[in-house]
Amino acid sequence: MINALRKRGIRLALATTASLVACTLGFFAWQTFYPVQAAGGWSVQVLHDSVAKAASLLPQADGSLLVSRELRNGRGSILRITAEGDRVVVIDGLSKPDGMVAVDGGWAFSQEVGGAPVIVSRNGQVLPLFQGDNVQGLYNDGGYLYAIEDRKGDGRLMRYDWRSGELDVLRSGLTETEGLTRCTDGRLLYTEKAEGKVRAFNPEGEDPVVVEGLNNPTFLLCDQRGLWVSEDSTHRARLLRIEGDGTRHTVLSYLKAPQAIVPDGKGGYLLAEGGRDRILRLTPPVEQRTAQSASANPQPGS
Known part of the structure; x- marks a missing residue:
C-alpha cells in the first residue's frame, strides 16, 4: 500500500511538473508569436x-532602404534593399552597427x-x-x-x-x-x-x-x-x-x-x-x- 501511494505521488508530481513546464513554454511561445x-x-x-x-x-531618394544589422563581432553590416526588393550589402565587417542618419552626400x-x-x-x-x-x-x-x-x-x-x-x-x-x-x-x-x-x-x-x-x-x-x-x-x-x-x-x-x-x-x-x-x-x-x-x-x- 505504501509503495503504491508513493508511486502515485511521484506520478502526480511528475505530471504537475510537466504541466507547469508546458504552461511556461506555452506562455513564452505566445509572447513570441502573438501578432x-x-x-x-x-x-x-x-x-x-x-x-x-x-x-x-534610412530611406533613400531612389526608393531603396538602408538597414543596419546589429550583429556582433564583425558580423554586422549595412544592407541596401532596393525598391524591387533586391538586397545588397554595402558595408560589412561591422560590430553592432546601430544609429544611422543622413548627412550631406x-x-x-x-x-x-x-x-x-x-x-x-x-x-x-x-x-x-x-x-x-x-x-x-x-x-x-x-x-x-x-x-x-x-x-x-x-x-x-x-x-x-x-x-x-x-x-x-x-x-x-x-x-x-x-x-x-x-x-x-x-x-x-x-x-x-x-x-x-x-x-x-x-x-x-x-x-x-x-x-x-x-x-x-x-x-x-x-x-x-x-x-x-x-x-x-x-x-x-x-x-x-x-x-x-x-x-x-x-x-x-x-x-x-x-x-x-x-x-x-x-x-x-x-x-x-x-x-x-x-x-x-x-x-x-x-x-x-x-x-x-x-x-x-x-x-x-x-
Missing part, C-alpha cells in the same frame, strides 16, 4: 523579413562597441569622424552631428561640428542613454533606457525629464504627430506616440525589441523590429494621411 496589434485606424504589415537584427533605417553610422569610430559614407568612401565608446543614437541637423553613448555611468552626449571638425562633450556620466532626436520646438531629447525616461538637453543646467514611466525606451522620433518612442523590450513591447500635452497613445503593441522608426515618405512610417528580424510598415488612418499630404510635411527637427 503585433495596431491601434484603431492604424494598420501594420511586414514590409521585409529575414533582416537579421534590423536596427536603424551620404550617411553616418555608429557602432555600439568600445573604441569604435562614428563613420561617414560618401561616394563609396568610408571615413571615420570621431572615436566613441558604445555610440548608439545619432542626430544630424546639418551644422552638427550629435551622438550619444550607451554606457553604465560614464556615457557621453557629444556634438561634432561639420565645419571645424571639433568634438564637444555636452554631457558626461550618463547611463544607458540610447535614443536621440530633436523636436520641432528645438528641444534635443534622449532616452535613459533603464530608468524608463526621456530627458531634454538643457545647456543651462540639469536636463529635465519630459517623459517617464516607460519600458526600456530606445529610439526616438519627433514629427508633427508628436514624439514617437519604441520600447526595446523582448516581449510585449510597444510603439508609443506622445502628444505635446503629454497624452500617450499605444500605436503598436506586442512587438519584440523594436528599434528605429522613420517616416516612409508616404505619410506613414517604417519600424525595425529587431527581435523578429523584420521591417514593418505602419499606415495611419485615412483622415490623418489626407491631412498630412495637404500640409507642408515638416521634417523632424525642422
Whole structure:
C-alpha cells in the first residue's frame, strides 16, 4: 500500500511538473508569436523579413532602404534593399552597427562597441569622424552631428561640428542613454533606457525629464504627430506616440525589441523590429494621411 501511494505521488508530481513546464513554454511561445496589434485606424504589415537584427533605417531618394544589422563581432553590416526588393550589402565587417542618419552626400553610422569610430559614407568612401565608446543614437541637423553613448555611468552626449571638425562633450556620466532626436520646438531629447525616461538637453543646467514611466525606451522620433518612442523590450513591447500635452497613445503593441522608426515618405512610417528580424510598415488612418499630404510635411527637427 505504501509503495503504491508513493508511486502515485511521484506520478502526480511528475505530471504537475510537466504541466507547469508546458504552461511556461506555452506562455513564452505566445509572447513570441502573438501578432503585433495596431491601434484603431492604424494598420501594420511586414514590409521585409529575414533582416537579421534590423536596427536603424534610412530611406533613400531612389526608393531603396538602408538597414543596419546589429550583429556582433564583425558580423554586422549595412544592407541596401532596393525598391524591387533586391538586397545588397554595402558595408560589412561591422560590430553592432546601430544609429544611422543622413548627412550631406551620404550617411553616418555608429557602432555600439568600445573604441569604435562614428563613420561617414560618401561616394563609396568610408571615413571615420570621431572615436566613441558604445555610440548608439545619432542626430544630424546639418551644422552638427550629435551622438550619444550607451554606457553604465560614464556615457557621453557629444556634438561634432561639420565645419571645424571639433568634438564637444555636452554631457558626461550618463547611463544607458540610447535614443536621440530633436523636436520641432528645438528641444534635443534622449532616452535613459533603464530608468524608463526621456530627458531634454538643457545647456543651462540639469536636463529635465519630459517623459517617464516607460519600458526600456530606445529610439526616438519627433514629427508633427508628436514624439514617437519604441520600447526595446523582448516581449510585449510597444510603439508609443506622445502628444505635446503629454497624452500617450499605444500605436503598436506586442512587438519584440523594436528599434528605429522613420517616416516612409508616404505619410506613414517604417519600424525595425529587431527581435523578429523584420521591417514593418505602419499606415495611419485615412483622415490623418489626407491631412498630412495637404500640409507642408515638416521634417523632424525642422
